[in-house]
Amino acid sequence: MSRNKPAAVPSPNIRSQSSLKIAALSLAAVSLAATAILWPPTSVAAQADPAPNTPEFYTQRVLPIFKDNCDRCHGGMFHRGGLSMSSREGMMKGGHSGAIIVPGNAGQSLLIKLIRHEGPVDDPMPMPPKSKISDADIAIVTQWVQAGAVMPDAPPAE
Numbered sequence: 627m628s629r630n631k632p633a634a635v636p637s638p639n640i641r642s643q644s645s646l647k648i649a650a651l652s653l654a655a656v657s658l659a660a661t662a663i664l665w666p667p668t669s670v671a672a673q674a675d676p677a678p679n680t681p682e683f684y685t686q687r688v689l690p691i692f693k694d695n696c697d698r699c700h701g702g703m704f705h706r707g708g709l710s711m712s713s714r715e716g717m718m719k720g721g722h723s724g725a726i727i728v729p730g731n732a733g734q735s736l737l738i739k740l741i742r743h744e745g746p747v748d749d750p751m752p753m754p755p756k757s758k759i760s761d762a763d764i765a766i767v768t769q770w771v772q773a774g775a776v777m778p779d780a781p782p783a784e
């Protein structure tokens with residue numbers, strides 16, 4: 627049943643311990659080097675955080691909010707209130723009330739008033755009608771309009 631055991635079970639000796647240490651040290655050195663490469667994270671930050679007056683800000687920060695909260699009524703074939711939000715043209719044309727965005731002036735933009743649920747008294751329908759997007763999302767959309775409402779002519783669908 628039992629087979630011959632090796633004469634001596636190898637036990638950790640000084641040599642293997644120190645080579646372990648060296649391995650650990652060089653691992654640490656590698657991760658330090660990786661940190662050095664990523665730091666300062668300027669290029670990474672520029673990618674993750676496009677300036678509000680760039681089309682990238684629209685596609686990366688604003689568009690996901692509109693897709694989640696507005697597309698089912700203002701995207702693709704849906705033009706509720708006469709408003710299509712799927713192209714720059716539609717966005718700038720606005721809806722039955724006319725222009726909804728005054729580039730560079732969030733305070734004058736109907737779009738901002740409606741998502742803040744501070745629409746005009748004669749047309750109190752807030753957007754989206756049954757809920758309110760988060761303050762953080764409102765801030766992003768506001769920042770975008772304030773910076774000139776820059777967007778690609780035809781933002782990527784889905």
Ligand code: HEC
Pocket residue numbers: 692695696697698699700706707708709720721722723724725726736737740741749751753754755759
């Ligand atoms: C459930 C459907 C629905 C959703 C979701 C929705 N809307 Fe609307 N939206 C409407 C309808 C209906 C009107 C027309 C309201 C009216 O005429 O009083 C409208 C009108 C508007 C108008 C005014 C258009 C005009 O010229 O009168 C704006 C601006 C607007 N929506 C923006 C948004 C934004 C931004 C979102 C997402 C944050 C959104 N809506 C989500 C249904 C929706």
